[in-house]
Amino acid sequence: MPLPDPHLFDAKAADWDSPVHVERAIAIARSIRSAVPVTGATRVIEVGAGTGLLGRALAPHVGSVLITDPSTGMLRAADEALTANGIANARTRRFDLEADPVPGERFDLAVSLMALHHVLDTDAALARLAAMLEPGGWLAVADLDAEDGSFHVDPEERAIVLPGHDRDQLGARAVAAGFVDVTFSDVWQIPKNDRVYQVFLLVARRP
Numbered sequence: 001m002p003l004p005d006p007h008l009f010d011a012k013a014a015d016w017d018s019p020v021h022v023e024r025a026i027a028i029a030r031s032i033r034s035a036v037p038v039t040g041a042t043r044v045i046e047v048g049a050g051t052g053l054l055g056r057a058l059a060p061h062v063g064s065v066l067i068t069d070p071s072t073g074m075l076r077a078a079d080e081a082l083t084a085n086g087i088a089n090a091r092t093r094r095f096d097l098e099a100d101p102v103p104g105e106r107f108d109l110a111v112s113l114m115a116l117h118h119v120l121d122t123d124a125a126l127a128r129l130a131a132m133l134e135p136g137g138w139l140a141v142a143d144l145d146a147e148d149g150s151f152h153v154d155p156e157e158r159a160i161v162l163p164g165h166d167r168d169q170l171g172a173r174a175v176a177a178g179f180v181d182v183t184f185s186d187v188w189q190i191p192k193n194d195r196v197y198q199v200f201l202l203v204a205r206r207p
């Protein structure tokens with residue numbers, strides 16, 4: 001059987017945990033904890049997790065974390081980091097939000113950081129995130145605000161991403177996917193290409 005093509009992010013895994021990526025994930029984990037009532041029993045899934053920086057930052061404050069990503073290179077780096085940091089309540093699983101069946105287990109909180117714009121069918125992604133949550137569960141997605149398409153410099157990557165998300169449109173899509181109490185806040189800024197790109201945090205609840 002032919003091996004699957006390497007994922008675009010496999011090659012980025014070894015250098016992903018840069019100081020700025022670590023700092024970003026810690027800041028957004030803090031914003032999520034301010035917005036969502038997490039406890040030592042909360043079951044978290046992180047989608048598009050890369051090396052699981054966000055999940056790792058949340059792990060000490062929740063019951064368990066499932067770190068998922070389609071890139072096996074990223075997941076290998078995540079596994080190494082979990083071992084190196086002695087994080088016992090997190091595990092990894094390969095999962096593509098567009099292509100793979102939704103995991104059989106249910107979660108209290110689904111989180112994501114800088115990954116939603118990598119999924120072209122936003123409506124399907126939101127519906128699948130809702131399907132992973134228990135009734136009363138929370139969604140917390142941090143992603144790029146709508147931009148002019150300049151954020152991704154690599155043409156190969158630019159062709160397979162969305163130019164961020166308009167908050168009003170994304171909020172309406174979250175409601176259409178079954179979420180309620182949708183809020184947005186400013187959580188991070190990315191200086192790049194001689195400009196600054198804004199990152200939002202969408203928080204919503206599955207009734």
Ligand SMILES: C[S@@+](CC[C@H](N)C(=O)[O-])C[C@H]1O[C@@H](n2cnc3c(N)ncnc32)[C@H](O)[C@@H]1O
Pocket residue numbers: 007009021025047048049050051052053054069070071074095096097098099112113114115118119
């Ligand atoms: C910009 S990186 C962000 C990684 C990590 N969340 C962070 O902030 O450090 C985007 C991630 O989205 C993942 N991704 C791309 N397409 C995806 C899909 N269809 N479903 C889930 N994740 C996807 C990539 O593999 C990559 O790890």
